[in-house]
Amino acid sequence: MICDNCKVREAEVYQAHSGKRLCRKCFMKDIRERVKKESLKIGLDKASKILLAVSGGKDSYVLADTLSSFIDSNKLIAYNITEGIQGYNRYEQIVQLKRYLSSLGIELIEDSFKQGVGHTLDEMMKYSRNKGLNVSACTFCGGFRRKLINNAGRTVSADYVATGHNLDDEVQAIIVNLIRGDIIRLIRFADKPIKLSSKFVLRVKPLRRVYEWETTLYAYYGGYQFQEVECPYISTKPTLRSKVRELLYTLEDKKPGALLSILDEFDKIAEKVRKQSELKEELPTCKICGEPTSYGREICKNCELLISSGLLDPHQNLPIS
Template sequence: MKCDICGSRNARVYQKHTGRRLCDSCFLENVRNRVRLEAIRLGLGNAKKILLAVSGGKDSLVLADTISSFLDPGRLVAFNIMEGIEGYNRESQVKELERYLRDLGVELIGTSFKDGVGYSLDEIVRASQGRGLKISACTFCGGFRRKLINQAGRDVGADLVATGHNLDDEVQTIIINLLRGDVKKLVRVGDLPVKLSDKFVTRVKPLRKIYEWETTMYAYFKGFKFQETECPYISSRPTMRSKVRDLMYAIEDESPGSLLRILETYDKIAETVRRSSSLGELPTCRICGEPTSFGREICKNCELLISSGLLKSDL
């Protein structure tokens, strides 16, 4: 069967949400064009410097490849974090990532939880478990990753931080926030989040309208070598996100295009909330000096370290 776009090459991909069959070349171009349109809408075209948060997984490689296809790679700086998870983080993967980014003309910088936080993720988890705390590794990891990425964005003078979150990631986050009743995150998680502190570098997600299966096929067609091993903490203690993910896949399979429709509806709601929002500047943590939530003197990250016995506070 021939490609529905070029009509000359054999189709290799079926886009259920559009009903089109595409060859590998037209599929790659389709993804690049959709990323470019979203990136320009999010302001990447006007940014002088952009920090790309890259893990070495398929999504971050697709992010770097698509963004560098229409923006000067000299405006991009990639940033990688080694969380310190035994059997998961490997130096060889970072070297492969560095080689690939070098070929694109993109500089790679990085840090680790050990250097940036003082403890590896494994050490933090063990300390919390030793105190009988039932805090998932993902809670620690997500908060400290966001902090380190934001710090890196400030350090390099980036106008924007771009992450590799895809459509599946975004919709899962939307559903999780709704299940938790966290309406305030409509402002913070939308397509154009409100900047509530001068210490925050605005984060954008150019892949937010690209399905995860599409980033997988993009990586496959490009021949990327990426980390395929799932984080051991996910399998050892399934999170709400993993449960929501299974639900979203079932809905999408039954009604192709559902995830895109959920995201588009969410963006409209988020825009309404932003227009009516009068939130001021976020307070800063009395320990680390980073922004924290309204009504809090200590940020969640420092609170987690204190509860795990890894940080002492007289406050």
């Protein structure tokens, strides 16, 4: 069957959400064009410096490849965190990621939970379990990753932090926060980022309209040697997000394009909410680490988790090193 776009090459990919059959070249071009369109809407083309938060997975490679196709690589700098998960974090994956980024002319800054927080994720989980806390690894990991990435963005004076979150990630996050009733975080998930603290570097998601299956296929077509092993904490303790993910996959299978429709409608609603919102006051700062925290909080969630786990003495009243 011939490609619906070029009408020349043999089709290899069927996009259920668009109804198109595409050849490999047209499929990859389609992804780059969608990422570019989203990036231009955000204003990434006008940025002086963009920090790419890269994990070494497929989305990281697609993020770097697509952005570098229309943004000068001198404006891009990558940042990677080793969480400290036995059997998951592998040195050779970082070497491969660094080699690929170097081929694009992008520098990679390496960091770790051990260096940036003082404890590996495995250590955090061990201590929290010993304290009888029922806290998922994702709660620890997500919070500290966001904190370290934001700190790195400030350090390099980045205008934006770009993450590799794809469409599946974005819609899952929307549904999870709807279930939790977290309106403030919901508003920040929309297509136009808002800045609630002078200490925040705006976070953007250029891949937010690209399906995960598309980033996977793009990565395979690109020949990237990415991290394919799933985090062991996901399988040992399924999270609310993983349950939402399965529900959304079922919906998408029955109605192709459903995830894109959810995202489009959410962006419209979020824009209206923002215009009526009074969230203009600067977020307070944590009295321990000095980083932004939620309204009404004196101590941020990250420091609270460390205190509850016995990894931080609240009476020290010192920033986490």
